[in-house]
Amino acid sequence: MNKGVKINYSQFSMEYHGMGTRSWSSLLILKAFILQNMNLADASQVAYYPIIAIEEPESHLHPNAQKKLYSQINNIVGQKIVATHSSYIAGSAKLNEIRSICKSATGTTVGKFNETVLDDEDIRKIYRQVINTRGELFFSKLVILFEGETEEQALPITIERYFGKSSIELGVDFIGVGGSGNYLPFIRFFEAFNIPYLIFSDNEPDAHSKVEKQIQKSILKDIGKVIFLNDENDFEKELCNNGYIDEVKKAYYSLELSKCRNDQHKTAKKAELDLIQDEDYYSIIVNLKTQFAPLIAYELSESAKDLPEKMIELFDKVKAILNPESND
Template sequence: MGIRLQSIRIKGFRGFKNIEVDFENTTVLVGTNNAGKTTLLKALQIALTNTHFISNDDFYYCEEHIDDTIIIDTLFVPINENGVSDKFDEQWADVFKAERIGITEDRQIMAFRTIIKEHNKTFRKKQYYIDQWESFFDSATYWYEYEYENELSFYFDEIPFFYLEANRDILEDIKSKSSYLGRILSSLEFTNEDKQKIEQLISELNDATIASSDILSDLQMTLEELDTAMDNPNNSVQLTPFTKKVRDLNKGIRINYSEFSMDYHGMGTRSWSSLLVLKSFLNLNEKVYLANEKPYFPIIAIEEPESHLHPNAQKKLYSQINNIVGQKFISTHSNYIASGADLFEIRSILKIEPQIKIGKLNLTALTDEERRKIERQVINTRGELFFSKVVILCEGETEEQSLPMLIEKKLNLSFVSLGINIVGINGGGNYFPFIYFCESLGIKWLILSDGEEAILKKIKKDIIKLQGLEVRPENFTLPNNVVYFDNGEDFERHLINNNYKEEIEETLKKLYGENLDEVIMSKHGTLLKRQPTSEKCGECNQFIFEDVLRIYNTEEGKLEAYNDLLSAKKTMYPPILSQKIFDSNKPLPPKINDLIEKINDLLNPNTDAEN
């Protein structure tokens, strides 16, 4: 049995006005820059260590409110192989002592409150024992409105906290006695017998080195004249190319990788090495505690472990970190690390002005197949969605290639800089894994869909399921974040019907040649498809099919030909046509314009897109 830091509540710290986050044994924090990932790790550091680093800028403020108090509550629970258990085992109960163990819902807990306030132009930190973990919000009362009087500091040797910042370098660790590497080396211990044996070997190595070098031998003989000059014949001079005493071994240590010193390696290797040194440090500490029959549960916060590493190396990082003893909190911008975690370990942090929201995937509401679809279709292939502000889901490759340029035309900014991701899902039957993923993690999403009735019905079913409603699709109205083409149109037909005939003709000529009319007429009268009639065969009782031919010799037929020719070149025409639309002075097609205005409203809720 063991323990887990189950939850943290934060009020008034930096961008956190009032949030609660629950944790796993390993928790991966994802989100855009400046969303609050580092703030959450720093809140852990304040609550779980004796130090604090508070300034006036660390107190939450917005236009209408400024906090003068930081409150951080932390909750520890007992766990076993099946998850959260009812009581702490004997070892941890002995560590916490009876006065620190509370009861909530008939389960033992160990919870603390940390309060920081300004006092005489300095910041004072106090901590209090929490006997019962209250609801985050109950009726009209928030968690932070409850007061506790039993002042006890949170400090346990058995629960040390370690913070590994993004800027780390094994070369700096070698120089610093206070680094994890320095602390490992300074704790070197040998038996007297081993110590004498090693020092004798070092002495022999020094003598052999000097004897083998005329330069060193001459240098030593010359330095011996120091005895005469100082009139101190009882002293002698020794050259020691290698450290003389075991206690000094750490001073000259070098770490080589691939036969080269770390000085010759890049920041990726040096950063990764620094992380692995922490892993070794924790392993050594665990052995000491186990040898003394004491529990050991370090809590480790790691910022951007992917720093300077190429993608293949990043893919290996999660498993290495996950195997470190204790509880781990990883903040990352790497979709490779996020993809390596289990779905239930992900926590998204989103800055939705003026507050910050926490998202997580609720897997209990999904079937095994739905979980696999999220892993296969979303995370394994679209890991960048973890870091999106807005996700646009569309039918396929055509829209996926075209929309970035059309968004830039409307908003005068690239979709990447706006934090937008566009995903073609290759048909109308695959929306649910994406919308469930986005909704769970608090990522705003929009759908741009063809107007076919069957596709719209499937979208309705997916959203009904997402919202947990009991309603038939025909009685359900699609929400405002679903934009679909009217009258059964698709993307190509919508462009044709909205004043982009000239641009489409130019695009088709670029793809099919200048003799476009001849290409169209060569297909006139050919088989388009076979469709069932209302009549049945008298012998087999099956519906009789009839051939539907292409009719391209009318004005309407010519537009149909344009649509068919575009559809036949779905992977080729979007960038050509999008550029022509971008260069034109015409307004965007209405449904595209509607979609982009909704994007702008999501990104800038108090402003309107330029016309």
């Protein structure tokens, strides 16, 4: 539009502005044009209901401008159909306004969210826990959900060892839900918009029961999407009790020795660490998850041993969903 129209704001020509501002300006002119047409139609008592298709209006705009742009598009008269790859625009829309279009081997599917089957509290949780802070999930190829901090740092590193590619290259997102009872809002969101997901879950009795109940409340009710650790284990106990105590010890040594001020201090600290029994490590590291997580992730990645069996089970399922070899 601005190729054929010279636009000036406060005596400053739009031709000197960047592509984002010019594109935004064109949209506002369109909005004014449609509003004028509506006023003329009302005055002439003529029916007027425009349908406007807008492709990727976020181009060249920074995140806050994209959020503002959504509200301006939303206020244009008529029906608006917006194709976007912006997590900010998608995250600003209401759930019932969004359609996801997904291509698969069997065809194209359209996903939408049915708010009528949920109560207000369920919908509030989806907005608060999923959309308000994680708008990028609309565009995920696959999401892996889990409970704890250690998994959050360990899984993205170990998946790269398994595939030889980073999680970003694979299009896999990792999301910590903050507790075994917090999966359901994510499950409902992913199933509505046809986004593949897996759950990597602790397996204490209480956690197992909570996860199963949430799966039963979902649409698909597919317990096969959950990879439970071995009985009674959280992630740290899984490592300590299933052949990875050496990696745990190396990670803990690295953490403690990094705090030492000099070589003499390191020698004394190492002698102290050598006295710790293998069976005591779990009770130590379980209270150091934030500091310990990146170190154990590195040790698992560098270890000559295979990855833990439950990680391999998880990544095998990822491979079956993404089939990355055929997408090189």
